[in-house]
Amino acid sequence: MSLPKLTRLPSVRLLSSIQHHQLLLSSIAPPAAPRRAVSQGEYRRPGQPKEDKFPGQPINFGFSKGFQGIKKHFTLLKKEFSDRWVGPQGKPLLEHMLEQNRVIWxxxxxxxxxxxxVSSDREIGGQSEAYLKLGKNMNTCFLSGTLSSTPPRDGETRYSGYxxxxxxxxxVSFDRKKHNDLSSFNTLHLRVRGDGRPWMINIATETxxxxxKDDIYNYFLYTRGGPYWQDVKIPFSKFFLxxxxxxxxxxxxxxxxxxxxxxxxxxxxxxGPFQLEIDFVAVCKDYAHTEEFAYEVYKRNPEI
Structure with missing residues (x-):
């Protein structure tokens, strides 16, 4: 009668040892994996709004939403046709031909x-902050914030601070892009008031x-600081790709x-902190400026 008890003893010890190891493993927390500041994905240009859409997010196909969209786009389409009869951008043709100054924004x-x-390096895990609001007289744009060049701790990004x-x-109607035709002008006109910091002006065109798609034209904007406004005129020939x-x-x-x-x-x-106040962004025609392009252009097929 004692033989079956002896045969069961090793199995009982084996089960108890397995349960003991399971309790020890459950008490030890798994090592936490380092979290990245931002998920790796497609490159997005700074300032471009990000799409907060999930892959499986349902789409609203309601009748009211569709009717509002149709009404909106047909209203824009009607305005496009009416502006064509009046002239470019709703202006008379003669006024458009003799126009020498135009306020764009x-x-x-x-x-x-x-x-x-408005965006900053906070989108990639940085510490810079930027805010946009109206000026005190409600007629200007006031951009302010704090710049920090501390890179995010993701193990990959080495530079930051923008x-x-x-x-x-x-x-326009049916979500078509509306382009600004500035071929009649040759100079960018800005009225700004900064704090002495150098800025970069970025102009994006249709590709x-x-x-x-990531091509952009740049040039520098040097603010002198102080309480006085600064009129800046930059020829388009100075912008580089x-x-x-x-x-x-x-x-x-x-x-x-x-x-x-x-x-x-x-x-x-x-x-440190920064601020830039903008009154308007315009273009003008400077007849004294005759330069076509300020930089060397390589010929693809050099002449022999």
């Missing part, structure tokens, strides 16, 4: 701020190939017939 109310997007303000892409912040070897003049957006970027590596 100005700030005359809270609705004007909806045409702009704040940017960028105009949104204008749309024809997919690899050109970059791609994701890298200056390209193959340069060409700015395409003025299809200008989409304009932006202002601060990244001078000087940590």
């Amino acid at each position: 100005e700030f005359r109310g809270p609705e004007s701020l909806d045409q702009w997007t 704040c940017t303000m960028r105009s949104k892409q204008s749309r 024809y190939f997919s690899h050109q 970059t791609n994701r912040g890298r200056i390209q070897d193959d340069q060409h003049p700015l395409w003025l017939d299809k200008v989409n957006t304009i932006g202002f970027t601060l990244g001078d590596k000087a940590d």
